[in-house]
Each structure stands twice: as structure tokens, then as C-alpha cells.
Amino acid sequence: MPELTLEWTDINQRQCHRIGDQRVRIGRDPARCDLIIQHPTVSALQAEIFFNADRGQFYVRDLRGEPNPPLVDGVRITGGEAALHPHSLIYLGQVAIKIAAIVVAANADYGLRCPNPRCGREVAYEYLELACPWCGTSLAAAASTILP
Ligand SMILES: [Zn+2]
Known part of the structure; x- marks a missing residue:
């Protein structure tokens, strides 16, 4: 089972979340998102993180587009997706989400x-x-x- 660990600070509170092979939607709206970030610069539904089993990698995908695309390692991913690596930084609005760890089933x-x-x-x-x-x-x- 692959596992990715996210760390971020939301409204001055340190947060941590683990993602497996289930698609996780991220944003401010609890009705549409699995992972809620309350900071006002984050879109209601902004991005999703998923595991691509064919490539054996986690990806983040933009669900919002302009004018507020996620930034991954300094690159805007408007309408697209980007592979995630350990220590990658995802910016949603002004919130920086750090990829603290990625484990892809080592003995699979x-x-x-x-x-x-x-x-x-x-x-x-x-x-x-x-x-x-x-x-x-x-x-x-x-x-x-x-x-x-
Ligand atoms: Zn066959």
C-alpha cells in the first residue's frame, strides 16, 4: 500500500495527513473535499492528490485552474498535474504543504x-x-x- 504524508500549517495549527491509494480532494469546502484547509486564500475545491499505480508515483492535479492554480516546487500546474517527490512543496493559495514522506510499497x-x-x-x-x-x-x- 503506497503512502504519502503531508504536513502544513493552517491558521497557525500544524497539520499532518496521510494519503493511501485513495484519491484525496483538497480545498476549503467540507462538502466536496476530503482534506479541508481553512485558509482564505485556498479555493473551495482546489486540487487532488492520487497514486498512479502504472507509474508507481503520487501526483497532484489542479481542479481549479485560473486564477488560483496550485504551485508545485515553484511551477504553476494550471489545468494539469505534477508528480510529487519527498520534500516537494505544494502551494495552495498562501498555504505551503510539504510532502514529508512517500512510501511506495518497497517489496511489491x-x-x-x-x-x-x-x-x-x-x-x-x-x-x-x-x-x-x-x-x-x-x-x-x-x-x-x-x-x-
Ligand atoms: Zn490475457
Whole structure:
């Protein structure tokens, strides 16, 4: 299970939040967000953080656009997304959120998912040059996946 730890200060209170492989929406509006930041410079619904299993990385995505896009490591990500790294800094309005830690399941085996929709089984990487052992579909276009 991947895990990302966020740290920030909101209205003079230190906050800490852990994110797993569930999408987390961030903003001021408790009705729409999983993680609430009350500072008035933060948008009602501003960004979301999610784990991209294909790439094995956490990402932050802009949900607000202009005029208040998140800033990640000094880069505006208007309408886009950016990969997160340990010690990355996300600015939402004037609130700086620090990526305190990222753990991507160290002993997970990455594999392939068969692209045949009727099959969709997880297959070890060794089959990349061969074909799905279950249905014979070529795995050249298979997405990578974390094997359980
Ligand atoms: Zn298959």
C-alpha cells in the first residue's frame, strides 16, 4: 500500500495527513473535499492528490485552474498535474504543504495487466516479450500494475 504524508500549517495549527491509494480532494469546502484547509486564500475545491499505480508515483492535479492554480516546487500546474517527490512543496493559495514522506510499497512486485478486456489478468513482467499465458494476447501494450 503506497503512502504519502503531508504536513502544513493552517491558521497557525500544524497539520499532518496521510494519503493511501485513495484519491484525496483538497480545498476549503467540507462538502466536496476530503482534506479541508481553512485558509482564505485556498479555493473551495482546489486540487487532488492520487497514486498512479502504472507509474508507481503520487501526483497532484489542479481542479481549479485560473486564477488560483496550485504551485508545485515553484511551477504553476494550471489545468494539469505534477508528480510529487519527498520534500516537494505544494502551494495552495498562501498555504505551503510539504510532502514529508512517500512510501511506495518497497517489496511489491510490479507486473503487467493483460490488455484483453475479457481477460484482464495480472501477469509477471517476464511475459512482456511473450504473450498472456491465459489468453495468448500480446502484452506489448499492457499497462504495468502492482501484483498483490
Ligand atoms: Zn490475457
